[in-house]
Amino acid sequence: MVTNKDKEQKDEDIVLGVQSGKIDSFGLLVQRYEERIKRYGRKFLAGYEDIEDIVQQVFLKAYINIQSFDASRKFSSWLYRIAHNEFINAIRKKKKEPLPFFNPDIIFPHPLSKETADKRVREEDVNKIVDKCLDKLDPKYREIIVLYYFEEMRYKEIADILHIPVSTVGVRIKRAKNIMNQFIKNYG
């Protein structure tokens, strides 16, 4: 039974409870993240079927591996990392889009553009345009755009989810924007 006290708890404290046997508390984590993971899946895997099943698989994997979660870290990043792996597996299985085995943009450093609050607010205005262009992007750019614009994550959080350097996050966002700008110029 989930109580009001449970609802005020931090994710990491709930995980500690689940790890020590409070299985019902896991339902609370599912409630908190179901919509967010579904939105991430729908945007990233636009045009794919069975998104509900994949999202369910994400939560089942999270439960199976919950003992590996270190409560001193952020639960949301850990869960999104599982979701990222499941979504990538889904793309590989369907073979609709090519996925590179290795990305050279993680090898060398790139100058990092500063993230500021007002910049993000201004960028929120373009969400609708971004939404229209998403399917024109390769998966590696599409995913980063979804995490940055729709999940409103910081560069460091995105780096932790995708296991790529923080500077690469900035570069991919910039390249994705250029591709979208080009698309808007060409097709209005």
Added chain:
Amino acid sequence: MDNKIIEKIKNSQIKMKPKWRFALKSFLLVVLSLLLLFLLLFLVSFILRFGLFISFRVFPWMILLFVIGFVVLLEFLISRYAAAYRRPVIYSVIAIIVIIFLAGGVMNMLRFHEMIERRNLPMIRRMYDGPTIHPIMHPMMQPIRKNIKFEINGRERL
């Protein structure tokens, strides 16, 4: 969705993996990384001690492939940790190379290879046959070499 998942968990269709499995996996990863690091140190200190020419004669070109392969594998193992993946790959590769060259130099200062050679370990003693050759065994002396046989401690040397 939460009810469906909790139901699956309660019906024992889904089971949580025990903590010891993750601890064992982490432990094995650390052991494997240390083993790789030691192998890299061994090979690099060997090159530093006897020079590239002798090293290539002992294991022709394989040594370079081994060193590169071990660096790639070690990089793959450490890239699971935030300290490694948050920075460009080139940084951790440079860090690995600097560490193995410094530690390799220290190993040579401590005469590590002389100690191994004295122990006459069956698995690797052939490696040390090459480095201890007399200058007359240099490839430039090839025509003379055919007629000379060296024997040290009852073993034939190159």
